[in-house]
Amino acid sequence: MAENPQRSGHARPLSPHLTIWRWQVTMLSSIMHRATGMALSGGAIVLAWWLVSVSNGSEGYDSFMVYAAMPLGLLVLFGFTWSFAFHFCNGIRHLAWDLGYGFNKHTASKTGFLVFALSFLIAIAAFALVWTGNAGYLQ
Amino acid sequence: MKSAQTPLHKVQGMGASHSGTGHFWRERVTAVALIPLSLWFAYAMLGLAGASEPAILNFLSLPWNALLMATFAAISAYHMGLGIQVVIDDYVHAAGTKILLLLLVRAVVIALIGTCVFALIRIAS
Numbered sequence: 001m002a003e004n005p006q007r008s009g010h011a012r013p014l015s016p017h018l019t020i021w022r023w024q025v026t027m028l029s030s031i032m033h034r035a036t037g038m039a040l041s042g043g044a045i046v047l048a049w050w051l052v053s054v055s056n057g058s059e060g061y062d063s064f065m066v067y068a069a070m071p072l073g074l075l076v077l078f079g080f081t082w083s084f085a086f087h088f089c090n091g092i093r094h095l096a097w098d099l100g101y102g103f104n105k106h107t108a109s110k111t112g113f114l115v116f117a118l119s120f121l122i123a124i125a126a127f128a129l130v131w132t133g134n135a136g137y138l139q
Numbered sequence: 140m141k142s143a144q145t146p147l148h149k150v151q152g153m154g155a156s157h158s159g160t161g162h163f164w165r166e167r168v169t170a171v172a173l174i175p176l177s178l179w180f181a182y183a184m185l186g187l188a189g190a191s192e193p194a195i196l197n198f199l200s201l202p203w204n205a206l207l208m209a210t211f212a213a214i215s216a217y218h219m220g221l222g223i224q225v226v227i228d229d230y231v232h233a234a235g236t237k238i239l240l241l242l243l244v245r246a247v248v249i250a251l252i253g254t255c256v257f258a259l260i261r262i263a264s
Binding site for chain 1: 215
């Protein structure tokens with residue numbers, strides 16, 4: 001009888017085989033969907049923090065803005081903006097798959113590239129709108 | 140033998156997870172609900188970028204805006220819990236740690252919804 005591979009003492013490779021597969025855009029978009037989802041969990045906590053700070057009056061709001069206006073704060077906000085755009089676009093891609101559309105290998109690669117391009121475009125456009133003074137239309 | 144499932148198990152349709160396709164389905168339903176809510180949220184966040192505190196208070200105290208923000212926060216938090224559960228199911232295999240983390244995620248989801256809704260009520264009143 002063959003030796004039980006579980007008991008041979010060797011560390012056997014576990015799926016997903018990230019170290020041996022050639023990177024594909026479909027693979028990266030799948031990983032990034034999960035990663036941006038986890039990042040947006042942090043975003044949800046920041047959203048709650050923002051709402052609480054607004055509810056605490058001007059002093060409370062200033063205490064939030066001190067962090068949000070820092071270079072690191074802006075970088076984190078850009079990260080949330082891109083994560084939001086990516087998870088939104090790629091989520092629609094996933095829903096299309098759930099309905100049976102776009103499963104063709106080349107279609108899936110094309111929509112993968114499209115989602116990356118679109119999400120960066122949206123995030124950069126959002127920050128550009130703010131910096132050129134075209135945002136803030138609700139005040 | 141065609142199937143390892145007992146007839147009862149097959150009728151219940153619950154599978155190895157004991158919850159059937161419930162988790163999968165709730166993840167999709169919340170995802171679909173979040174499409175229009177996210178578009179509104181993006182519109183609101185861009186519109187409030189750089190706004191003064193009274194302007195934000197004014198916007199969030201309008202009933203429709205408060206309702207939409209509360210709904211967005213609640214469904215987002217719920218969708219977040221479903222997503223993190225999948226990550227835990229995938230990577231955490233020690234039973235004790237797994238249950239502890241799943242309970243923690245549920246607690247965070249409830250705390251997030253409660254905090255956001257309470258803050259919005261405070262803002263509106």
